[in-house]
Amino acid sequence: MSHNSFGHLFRVTTWGESHGPAIGCVVDGCPPRIPLGEADIQPWLERRRPGQSRFTTQRQEPDQVRILSGVFEGRTTGTPIALQIENTDQRSKDYADIAAGFRPGHADLTYELKYGIRDHRGGGRSSARETAMRVAAGAVARKLLADALQSRTMDAPLRIRGALVQIGPHRIERARWDWDAVDRNPFFCPDPVAAAAWEDYLDEVRKAGSSVGAVIEVVADGVPPGLGAPLYGKLDAEIAAALMSINAVKAVEIGSGFAAAELRGEDNADEMRMDGGAVRFGSNHAGGILGGISTGQPVVARFAVKPTSSILTPRHSVDRTGAEIDVFTRGRHDPCVGIRAVPVGEAMLACVLADHLLRHRAQNPDAPVTARLPRH
């Protein structure tokens, strides 16, 4: 991944600042003849859109996506797909007082040190607003994956889903995991009991002008085996980069992740047996990836989002002139940016899988799309 592009064959380039006239992206390398319209993208943007509950920022961003190229008569043409969203609700005044000061936890200082200039309005380029374009690109990736895999003879279609599994110190109970619950609460929480408890908790955080972190789990079912380009384009390495590139993310793990460090070899081994001609695993500590290549099991990744840096409590800082100041943020902010990171994480996973599906079929066009043996 380089500068503002990611992906090798399915290549996404994003541009735009929080308070500029628009944000956008170019999706290059998408195969042709895939049905695609704005209606395929908009619903995913709606999931990420702020202002939908009291637990996300109250900015009203219509986030209406336009397709400006690469689609003809409702189908992709194989040429670059330009997507664009105009910025409308820009209250630049909220940010006037942070033009000179560096907000702790934000990129203000580092952009200043790196570039010697920054668009401070709303965080400029480092604003979470950019993640809308990730979600838009992810919607295209989902279409690509569905199109590429539609004809395979498998039980399950490829499906990419995400959920909030921890908010502050509060974890879900995994035994209560219910994917259907995810869209029935404002947290994308798969545990209805936890979701109910989290409302009070996050209300308290929000009213205190504070914020809190979160952990998101993203899961892709129906991933064909063989995705991943070892050794430096490993599927897990690229998922890690993709998730870590999301604003405020500080940690990524695959499968058992950090917990694997505590396991013995016997316990961490995902045993294999045959099932209807295909390899079936007894467990999934590996998170669906071995040697950097997908196994055919669900790909499972988790990532941690730090608490929103914009808070009401004053914190020590400095400004551009080197003066010592105290900073607090009055603007409209999410008490937990981790919530809206759920659709963003899904989108990044979709983009990585789309890219690797193309890369895999370039090198291995006749590889099996299920974990079936023997191939010889």
Next chain:
Amino acid sequence: MSHNSFGHLFRVTTWGESHGPAIGCVVDGCPPRIPLGEADIQPWLERRRPGQSRFTTQRQEPDQVRILSGVFEGRTTGTPIALQIENTDQRSKDYADIAAGFRPGHADLTYELKYGIRDHRGGGRSSARETAMRVAAGAVARKLLADALQSRTMDAPLRIRGALVQIGPHRIERARWDWDAVDRNPFFCPDPVAAAAWEDYLDEVRKAGSSVGAVIEVVADGVPPGLGAPLYGKLDAEIAAALMSINAVKAVEIGSGFAAAELRGEDNADEMRMDGGAVRFGSNHAGGILGGISTGQPVVARFAVKPTSSILTPRHSVDRTGAEIDVFTRGRHDPCVGIRAVPVGEAMLACVLADHLLRHRAQNPDAPVTARLPRH
């Protein structure tokens, strides 16, 4: 990162299998006139070399590196540096019985499904042996960093160090952290008390033919601010990819990492004050990176290594024909591959920093090398 290369300007390509005639790498993009000889690389290989204690594999690999190009009269020329190590201690017979079977936790199955062929001897391309070339490339990166930063007026030189902070369920006591202790025990453990206790623990694991995971922390002090190419070449994203691409790694975190999810915004904020003209932080939850760009604080990353998959206890598996089998491994293996991952993690961090230093100075040649304000 793409296929078997990583880095954008400081670009490393590795090749070779565990039991082929040799392994090697090409380091491309290194600046010229940097003093470099085999003696600059060999010591780092020695740190990683197996067979140095009873806690690592008893294979005897001299791992003697040769520089085949890119160096003239003791200095780099700016052309590709080819490094090579001949493979000598190859007991292919140890692996004869796993030619057909898929070892749980290994890449055997996925290479088979992806490529329809694999060099099974010693794990072939997916062997941890490849990490020797990462360490060799990392040694070049260290020289580059030292050369590039030698003239700056800073307190501290850039220094990249790593340590084992957890083995199985046993964590170090961070209050006892002593960098000097790291090289005085067979674990690269910075806590002398923990190191002593780990000997018995790992002896037990080893004698049982079992294995255990670990967590490694890598720290770079003296990193100039400004490194990182947001949004998709963020420094933390590329560190995450680099560390996750190491064999058996399942998780990566930066700074407070997963623990940040539990924090409140007030507690996670790294407050800033001025100190001698430069910005000084009161804490380092960010792990030295904000908005994907280095702050000038120490860059801190941790990664988890799963337990060695090769164990004596038989595990269910299948073979290439689809027959169900039980697998156990007789070969010489590390009871904890995490130990030897310490120098590998350091090397990957060095490579990422070297690459970003070049990228940064291409775009921002007059950016400050310390966090000094104001620049205007």
Next chain:
Amino acid sequence: MSHNSFGHLFRVTTWGESHGPAIGCVVDGCPPRIPLGEADIQPWLERRRPGQSRFTTQRQEPDQVRILSGVFEGRTTGTPIALQIENTDQRSKDYADIAAGFRPGHADLTYELKYGIRDHRGGGRSSARETAMRVAAGAVARKLLADALQSRTMDAPLRIRGALVQIGPHRIERARWDWDAVDRNPFFCPDPVAAAAWEDYLDEVRKAGSSVGAVIEVVADGVPPGLGAPLYGKLDAEIAAALMSINAVKAVEIGSGFAAAELRGEDNADEMRMDGGAVRFGSNHAGGILGGISTGQPVVARFAVKPTSSILTPRHSVDRTGAEIDVFTRGRHDPCVGIRAVPVGEAMLACVLADHLLRHRAQNPDAPVTARLPRH
């Protein structure tokens, strides 16, 4: 160069079709704090704009560029610069009859064979309209080069110019070369005598509904030595790719080019002498590039543009169904697309030089900006 992006550090991605709502590009990797506004770009677009004489297509495209990101308070920020031009004068009906048929010399057939779909309106993605974005990106590259080199102690600033040196079989007389003449005739011709003669010639071609090819020469004076990344990022190799990627270009040469094949070694040698501390060459057969690296002499490249494929004379062809047809084009077309290729060629050269200037200073930050010796 990959898909729809080119450049390694100064990276340009273009998108858009001739008859879509807009065309655009993203310029990524530009250094910060360079003064940039739409007024810096628009004049270059004007030079390329059609409809300015009877020798170019009569389409009226205002080609008004907008900067949508990457610039703050009149200066670049180091983040992606999005440029966009709305398409306005779209007479899609002109192209209705070529929806199914393949025009000889056009990309109709190959897009159909590659993608199985194509936006036929105005040539879709393969329209020369896309070259407007190359010119826009080239304007940014010029600003970057001027900014980067402004402080050097050199006689001449970097200057990139182009001229038409041949139209059909008619060549200029090089002894009459006058750069000032270039903007005083509708051909960008540096030979005023030839330019006058060409008017009648091209009028005849135009009235016959025919078309003719051309040769363009682009020259960059004041290029610092050292640009080029051998062996596969050689400056001449990337110039060749950049120029050959322009619509209708069929040939590229550097310096003496094909004529060098006829020379003896003695005659082709560019002899060197010292002049004021710098190396001075007695000739420039090399076109300013040796071993893929700029020498400090003018970089000289020429490229051939084939005759416009859209002509009134019917030509045999086939259509999507495999039926044999005859094709001729009624639309508004340039009798010689080579004319408007002059500013496009200049822009591509500017982009390549900008990219290599960044790459060079990443690896060799203290290399001389003039051909001065000794460096030791």
Next chain:
Amino acid sequence: MSHNSFGHLFRVTTWGESHGPAIGCVVDGCPPRIPLGEADIQPWLERRRPGQSRFTTQRQEPDQVRILSGVFEGRTTGTPIALQIENTDQRSKDYADIAAGFRPGHADLTYELKYGIRDHRGGGRSSARETAMRVAAGAVARKLLADALQSRTMDAPLRIRGALVQIGPHRIERARWDWDAVDRNPFFCPDPVAAAAWEDYLDEVRKAGSSVGAVIEVVADGVPPGLGAPLYGKLDAEIAAALMSINAVKAVEIGSGFAAAELRGEDNADEMRMDGGAVRFGSNHAGGILGGISTGQPVVARFAVKPTSSILTPRHSVDRTGAEIDVFTRGRHDPCVGIRAVPVGEAMLACVLADHLLRHRAQNPDAPVTARLPRH
């Protein structure tokens, strides 16, 4: 193309200096299960090997290639293929007197200005010796292409051939073109009559200690339609870069090339008719490429090689200290390096086609491999 690598999916990285211990390359991204041994590569190296006639340098380089990785039991594994040739016949003393001086036409000066250091022995990195690795990589590319296309139902297999069509001012008579003649004379000349005449001519040049340039034509028959990644990965753009990156090449053209500039649109149009369900062209001015995408016709490219720069006649130059000197070369050199560029040009074309075949099938897996219509 970047630094010392080229190709996007079929990616070749070369390393090594003329007088270092060895030269080598890494071929990454090759599909698995392709039969490959040293015997598949060596014959192509033999064609390029010096010392086979009095018209090439008398250096005796056995050029014995070794495969060090990526092949298992005679077939590629999908992992990086490392190829290596040891350097044996190194008479460094021949070059002692040019350690400080800059030979006109060579890269001596530019390496010095760029890097401030150079391995002067035999030209170091810029030696034509490096082209042996291009030929080796090209041999792998040929195997890939044959394997990928073997099952298609076409008349002709893909075949890549090259020939010398001009030496100094002497051109072949195209009516006498006979591919079988190419390997029957020391010039790779397809015109037996011309070849006979060239012997005397080149003897004169050689005995005079002079040198002369040449033009090479490379042709690929049986190329499937659809190869090329517009707009910046166009097939012709990447062929141009690949050929221009060969030592001493100053010009590249596709199809009619520069001659197209002189043509009228009516004459340049390659008319189409149907022939057995496939599109058949009446001519091939386009050189098999339209809009940057292959048409299915033969891909035809020509490139010009300047006269060997190493000659006996003294030429003015300067040295590292800025002293004015006269330079002539006593070493063993080719009177026409263009001759041995024939197999190198073929190899580069093979590599570009192999890369684009992989890229094309990633995006368009079900595209036709012949120019058959309709696809709908």
